[in-house]
Amino acid sequence: MKIKGLIKKAQKDRKWLPGKAGQEEMVGFGLIIVIVAIIFIVLISLYIKKPTEELSDYEIDSFIQSALQYTTTCEDASGNQTLQKVIGKCQDNELCAYRNMNPCIILNATIKNMIKESWGNVGTEGQIRGYNFIINVTERTSEEEIQFLNIKNGVATNEYRGSGQTLPYSRGNIYVSFYVYY
Amino acid sequence: MVKTRKFKRGQMKIQQMSFMLIAVFLFFALVGMIVLSFMLGNIRESATTLKEQNAKLLVSRMASSPELWCGEVYGREKTDCIDLDKAMALKANIREYSEFWKISSLEIQKIYPKAIPNKITECTVANYPNCNMITLINKKDSYDVSNYVALCRKEVYNNKVVNTCELGKITVGYEGVE
Numbered sequence: 033m034k035i036k037g038l039i040k041k042a043q044k045d046r047k048w049l050p051g052k053a054g055q056e057e058m059v060g061f062g063l064i065i066v067i068v069a070i071i072f073i074v075l076i077s078l079y080i081k082k083p084t085e086e087l088s089d090y091e092i093d094s095f096i097q098s099a100l101q102y103t104t105t106c107e108d109a110s111g112n113q114t115l116q117k118v119i120g121k122c123q124d125n126e127l128c129a130y131r132n133m134n135p136c137i138i139l140n141a142t143i144k145n146m147i148k149e150s151w152g153n154v155g156t157e158g159q160i161r162g163y164n165f166i167i168n169v170t171e172r173t174s175e176e177e178i179q180f181l182n183i184k185n186g187v188a189t190n191e192y193r194g195s196g197q198t199l200p201y202s203r204g205n206i207y208v209s210f211y212v213y214y
Numbered sequence: 215m216v217k218t219r220k221f222k223r224g225q226m227k228i229q230q231m232s233f234m235l236i237a238v239f240l241f242f243a244l245v246g247m248i249v250l251s252f253m254l255g256n257i258r259e260s261a262t263t264l265k266e267q268n269a270k271l272l273v274s275r276m277a278s279s280p281e282l283w284c285g286e287v288y289g290r291e292k293t294d295c296i297d298l299d300k301a302m303a304l305k306a307n308i309r310e311y312s313e314f315w316k317i318s319s320l321e322i323q324k325i326y327p328k329a330i331p332n333k334i335t336e337c338t339v340a341n342y343p344n345c346n347m348i349t350l351i352n353k354k355d356s357y358d359v360s361n362y363v364a365l366c367r368k369e370v371y372n373n374k375v376v377n378t379c380e381l382g383k384i385t386v387g388y389e390g391v392e
Contacts, residue, residue, distance in 0.1 A: 057234065064238060068245055075249060090274040094362040097294040101364035101379045102326070111376045146381055149326040150362065 092195040096210055099146055100199070106130075106138045115142060119208075120201050123169055123180060143183055151212060154186035162186025162213040171204040180206075189213045262357075269359040269388040272315065276384055277363045281311070288366045288377045296322060296384065298367040301348050302337065308350050318356035319387030322348040324365055326381040343367055356387030 100116040107113070107130035113121065121128070121135040128135055143165055152159040167181040188211075196209030277283060277294050281304050284295035301322055304311065324346040329335065337345035365382040368375050 057230070061234070061238075065241070068242065072245060072249070076252075079253070090270065091361055094274065094277075094294045097292075098362045098364040098381055101288075101292055101295060101366070102381055103377065103379045111371070111374070112378070114379065146326050149328055150381065150383075 089193050089195045092193055092210055092212065093197070095150060096195060096197050096208055099143070100197075100208065102142065102146065104138050104142055106133055106135050115139070116199060118142075119167060119181075119199075119206055123201070123206075124203075139181070140183065143181075144185075147183075147185075160186065160212050160214060161189055164188065164211045164213075166207075166209045166211075168207040168209075169201065169204065170207070173203075177207070187213065265388050266357065266359065269317070269357070269386050272317065273359045273361045273384060273386040276315075276320075276386060277361070284364075284366050287368075288379065292364065292366075294362065295364045295366055295379070296382070298322075298343065298348070298365050301350070302339070302342055305337070305348055305350055306339075312351060312353075315351075315386075317351060317386050318353045318389050319349075319358070319385070320351040321385045321387075322350070322363070322365065322382060323385065324380055324382045343369070351387075353387075354389075356389050358385050358387050360385040 100114065100119075102115045103112045104115055104118050105112065106118050106121065106128035109129055113128070113135075118135045118139050122139050126135065127133065128138070147163055147165065151163065154160055154162055163183075163185055165181070165183040166179065168177045169180045170177045191214045192211050193214075194209060194211035196207055199206045199208065277296050282296045282300055284292050284297045287297060288295065323334070329346045334347045335341065335345040337343075337348045360383045363382050363384050364379045366377060366379040369378045370376075
């Protein structure tokens with residue numbers, strides 16, 4: 033009786049076994065797929081989020097630096113003055129010795145022409161959509177930053193590059209910044 | 215009879231397992247291949263980007279190389295300043311420097327004040343400084359990276375030697391990955 037009962041039970045289990053094993057295999061396979069998918073997603077996200085080394089805006093930095101060294105038409109006893117010296121002269125309301133030229137007019141015209149020749153025309157047909165060249169002056173006595181010159185053209189968009197430099201000046205500091213909008 | 219049935223079931227199980235293993239192996243292989251092809255596909259692009267970054271670094275440092283840098287000749291030490299007189303001397307001896315920077319091209323162009331008429335005139339010993347382009351290296355077609363520089367030179371004005379600095383661009387060419 034016992035043996036018969038055991039055989040019956042085994043037969044019953046056997047009926048259930050293939051189904052259960054199939055289900056377990058399906059679950060296992062599903063788990064493997066899920067794990068692999070997670071690994072795949074993690075790998076891709078790591079690959080996409082890989083930090084790219086961005087260089088600082090060397091181009092605008094160099095443009096400001098080079099522009100400040102430009103020899104202008106403002107002539108003094110020591111010869112033609114650089115743009116950096118002309119900024120100081122304009123701030124101090126000094127005239128250029130030669131022909132009593134106004135340094136502020138020279139400064140404005142030189143910067144505008146330089147930007148036009150270097151960055152191209154502004155607007156839809158140009159490479160850039162706008163620019164903003166700002167010179168701020170901080171005097172030692174007041175410590176207050178005053179906007180001394182602001183040359184802008186075109187439109188200011190959210191896509192831009194910019195840089196700035198602080199220069200020493202007889203009565204304080206000059207901060208020159210330049211932004212190019214695309 | 216029971217033994218035979220059991221043997222068949224065992225065979226079936228082994229078969230199932232082997233199919234499963236093959237399927238899992240194929241699945242992993244497929245996923246691996248997709249990942250590899252995705253990563254390998256970007257290697258060329260990465261190599262070109264790396265070369266471009268190196269060229270950017272090189273172009274931003276080129277003006278500070280002793281072969282071109284102004285130094286203290288034009289007053290205080292200046293950055294982004296190229297001595298045009300040095301550049302002309304370098305042009306005459308460029309053969310010795312052709313492999314020095316490992317670049318495809320090296321050009322210095324005056325951009326402001328604008329040349330009248332507006333055309334590119336290559337600098338030679340005969341026309342210097344009334345020219346606006348110094349081509350130092352020009353090996354082959356390449357990708358270009360440029361940077362702004364001050365181009366300074368000594369000039370005789372009213373019987374005096376004066377410093378003249380203009381605005382220019384230095385362009386470095388590098389080879390992309392083929």
